[in-house]
Amino acid sequence: MKRQRLIQGNEACAHGALYAGCSFYAGYPITPSSEIMEILAQEMPAQGRVFIQMEDEIASISAIIGGAWGGAKVLTATSGPGFSLMQEGIGYASITETPCVIINCQRWGPSTGQPTKAAQGDVMQAIWGTHGDHAVIVLTASNVRDAFEMTVRAFNLAEEYRVPVILLIDEVLAHMRENIAWPEPGELPVVNRRAPESTAGFKPFADEGFLPFGAGSRYHVTGMAHGPEGFVAHGEAAARELRRMIGKIQDRVKELAVxxxxxxxxxxxxxxxxxxxxxxxxxxxxxxxxxxxxxxxxxxxxxxxxxxxxxxxxxxxxxxxxxxxxxxxxxxxxxxxxxxxxxxxxxxxxxxxxxxxxxxxxxxxxxxxxxxxxxxxxx
Amino acid sequence: MSDQHRRFLRLRQLPHVWCPGCGNGSIVKALLTAIGDLGLDQDRVAVISGIGCAGRAPFILDFNTMHTTHGRALAFATGMKLVNPDLKVIVIMGDGDASAIGGNHFIHSCRRNLDLTALVFNNGIYGLTGGQLAPTTPAGKRSTTSMSGNIEHAFDLVRLALGAGAGFVARTTSYDNKQMVTFFKRAISHKGFAFVDVMTACPTYFGRMNDLGEPYELLHYLRDTTSPSEDIAREHDESPPADLMPTGIFRDEERRDYGTLYSQRALATSGKGRS
The missing domain is CATH 3.40.50.920 (Rossmann fold)
Incomplete structure (x- = not known):
């Protein structure tokens, strides 16, 4: 018989991330998401992975983007106020096609609102929160097993499409406990970062896969409009690149629909x-x-x-x-x-x-x- | 430009964006000299910058380079270094970048003591946006947002870094190539968080708005408004002039860095997770 475990939604997210191979987490405490980081703070060092508590949510998203370019599969988790602060970094992750996962345990209202009350008020912000036209994928989950699976899926999509993936859950799912059939190793697919065929002359934005810093090909990453090599682009060249980034998501609506x-x-x-x-x-x-x-x-x-x-x-x-x-x-x-x-x-x-x-x-x-x-x- | 510097430059990305007479070129030259002298593996050096004039340095540097968001370079560098500890990570920031919008990341990086080298190109003004007031603009100086003179107190980044707990803290100027090279080599070699405040001059905004003359006269301004800290102590034992910035190495203490401590803890708890 399959192993059963009674866990809450936040635990499912944390263990889903570990299952997916998350090797770096950076975050800042905020209700109702904090259990995710508390669990990872305990699990990640013990498993030879890296966890750090940063000074705020802007630092958290920035650190995971740095970690992604350093070669890690990365996650941060937060709630409304922190998610607002992360918008700057989400934009950077989007234009630099950085694979990363952001879990937002939604709580009530704008500003501090009601930290322990559930809401689904961050949908528009998840889709449109950062400035400018941009590509993101937004997922959600409705039960604890789902929270596990959708976290794994979020990592898979982030790696496959090189895009920030936002998983929206809410205060109730975050804290609700359900008995779930624990996914065994190999039961859920896990997508890993695609390495380029050749490291020599690697172009970071030319759909050649992903080569981290220090792996033998020196290149440039910037949040400015850029071409395939990462250097500044203007006019039609900038437009073409942005259309490509958005197109790789929008042109695959049917494949992405869960x-x-x-x-x-x-x-x-x-x-x-x-x-x-x-x-x-x-x-x-x-x-x-x-x-x-x-x-x-x-x-x-x-x-x-x-x-x-x-x-x-x-x-x-x-x-x-x-x-x-x-x-x-x-x-x-x-x-x-x-x-x-x-x-x-x-x-x-x-x-x-x-x-x-x-x-x-x-x-x-x-x-x-x-x-x-x-x-x-x-x- | 010597071959020693040329091999670290992306020549196709030249010319750079800096104005004639800007001190940033001198700082970058000293940094490349330091990297060359230390014999660092070019493939294993990462240069991470924020936004502003200083932030544009990585475009022309042939290392693993990342131009991040305004104020956040240290946070990006933190993630990079933690997951890729063999990289030598050098962070280049402007003064507004590091101490206004990025002030929180700056103090916490000093405190955390991750093995990073942080350089601030400190020209006391916002250059790329057109000459506005910075937290480092000296009292009384003019900018496009303080046309009658700055009524705020300026940040002393060295004292800020010392107070926040950085293990290596130094200040030099773009006037003094030899000292820059020496301090950069010490900072890069330091195991733990190392900070160098590099005073430099912006002729286009800071110089013009404060009637400081031609770029060469701004170099004299840098020379005359800074002094080795031991000279200041000797010559002004009671009350040194407030506008005289001390240069030198203010702290050089080896303490266990975050990465080493994290690895030790990870080893100690290995396999002790609950799952």
């Missing part, structure tokens, strides 16, 4: 959700089915690049999409855009720090009129 669909084949109502909200969404779909409403659900795990083909497919077949989020309507704008008016799209927001209930989602799916965004259902 999702779970249930009961959608004959559905008249689709509940589209992500992260922790996918749990009450599934419960609501089951309840609606029991009442005779043909409901189905789509749990989106790749938030960016947004899998609009999935929504376009559903929108042509259902009467209504219900989109519950623990914010005032962030990803629903992408859903509306992808649905293109082919079905009704109802946004259901909750921002009182509690999770969405199945009842709220059922009510939104059933009721004749549009649920007002941002008004908590008292039930």
């Amino acid at each position: 999702f779970e669909a249930a009961m959608l084949d004959d559905a008249e109502v689709a509940i589209v959700s992500y992260g922790i909200t996918s749990r009450p969404a599934r419960a609501a779909a089951d309840q609606l089915r029991a009442e005779g409403v043909r409901a189905g659900c789509l749990d989106i795990k790749t938030l960016w690049p947004f899998p609009e083909h999935l929504i376009a497919d559903i929108a042509g077949r259902v009467d209504r999409i219900v989109m519950p989020e623990l914010n005032l309507g962030q990803l629903v704008r992408e859903v509306e855009r992808a649905a293109g008016g082919r079905c009704e799209v109802r946004a259901l927001g909750r921002i009182d720090g509690s999770l969405m209930t199945p009842q709220q989602i059922c009510d939104a799916a059933r009721s004749g009129k549009l649920q007002a965004v941002g008004q908590e259902n008292s039930k």
Whole structure:
């Protein structure tokens, strides 16, 4: 029988990172993510890997980017306020095509907000938080086993595409304990950094793989617009490189789309959700089915690049999409855009720090009129 | 330019961006002399910089080079050195870069004592953005954001580094090539965090805005506003002039560096994780 372990979401992220081969972690304490760094502070030295607590989150993201170019698989974890500080470094990681993983355990509100309350308010920031057009991948998870697997996947995608990958979880998943089947070595795929065929004359931005500093080919890395060799580019050359960086993500939307669909084949109502909200969404779909409403659900795990083909497919077949989020309507704008008016799209927001209930989602799916965004259902 | 320097330069990246009369070229020349004299393996040297005039140095240097974000060069270097400890990591920063936006990383790097060499090209002004006030602008001096004279107190980066616990702390000037080479060699050879404050002059902004004349006159300004610390102690035992910056090596103490301590701890706990 497979080994079972009762662990919380943050533990799953930490052990997922170790499973994926993370060899360098730099971070700064912040609720509700701190267990990730506490576990890694204990595990990494014992396993011959490197852990460091930095002076702030800007230093943390900067250190992991330095570590990536030094040859390590790298991670930092944080929550809203720290994630805001990391935006500068995420931009640098994006334009320098640095493989790195950032886990954001989302908490309530802007600024300090409510550090121990769950939210899904950082979706837009994860996608668009750093300045300028840029490439990132944003993932999410809805249960503890998922948190483990999506952390491994985040590392794999970071390595495969040489891009910063952000994993969004939330305060509840971070601290919630579930019994999970512990992934055995070899059970989940692990992607390692692709070495170039030749070290001589290695061009760091020419899709030749990755050669760390000190490995025999001296090259330059800069956050300025640059060409394949890493030296400054302007005008059309700069535009071409930026289009290439964004294209390598946007052109692979279908390959990158991770999702779970249930009961959608004959559905008249689709509940589209992500992260922790996918749990009450599934419960609501089951309840609606029991009442005779043909409901189905789509749990989106790749938030960016947004899998609009999935929504376009559903929108042509259902009467209504219900989109519950623990914010005032962030990803629903992408859903509306992808649905293109082919079905009704109802946004259901909750921002009182509690999770969405199945009842709220059922009510939104059933009721004749549009649920007002941002008004908590008292039930 | 001698062959000793030429072999460390990316000649295709020349000309550099620095203005005629800028002291940065003299500092870089001294750094390359030091690297050559020490016989460092070119493939195993990393030069990591922040943003600003000084930050542009790595573009022309033929090592493993990284031009990072404003103020964060030390944090990037920390990650680089920790995962790749055989690299000799040299960090080049400007004064605003290191002590304004990067002040937090600077003091914590001094305290942490990772084996890095940090050089600050200290011209007392923001050059690349057009001559604004820096934390290192001397009191009373003019800049584009202090046209009537600076009313703030300037940072003394040497005292800051000493207070924050750096093991090697020195100050020199771009006027004194020989001293720069000596101090850079000592700093690079130091096991642990080493800091050299290199006073230099920006003729385009600092010089013009403060009527200090031609670049050669700015070299005289550097000479006249700095003095070996032992001379200052001898000549002004009670109250040295506030605008006279002491040069010299202020601390040179070997203490166990972060990397060594981390490796020892890792060895001691090897296999003792919970998973």
